[in-house]
Amino acid sequence: MHIMVKDKRTGSEEWMSLDKAAELMRLDPAEIEWALEEFGECESVDYIAIEPE
Numbered sequence: 001m002h003i004m005v006k007d008k009r010t011g012s013e014e015w016m017s018l019d020k021a022a023e024l025m026r027l028d029p030a031e032i033e034w035a036l037e038e039f040g041e042c043e044s045v046d047y048i049a050i051e052p053e
Contacts, residue, residue, distance in 0.1 A: 003036065004050040021049050 001018045005025070022029040025044040032049055035042035042049040 001033075003032070003052060006048045006050065008046055008048060015052075021047075025049065 002015050003018060003021055004013055005016055005021050006013045016024070018029050018032060022032055025032065025042070025047045027042070027044055032042045036049065036051040040051050
């Protein structure tokens with residue numbers, strides 16, 4: 001699964017694997033998947049993961 005991750009500080013966006021996003025956001029991959037299913041996005045302190053279209 002690939003998701004779009006946006007850096008809240010710079011506004012840059014990058015497609016990456018769920019595992020890489022989880023490492024970057026310091027969250028469990030299952031937590032990110034759950035938030036994407038429930039809310040369409042998952043937010044951490046510095047990043048926002050957005051479910052792909």
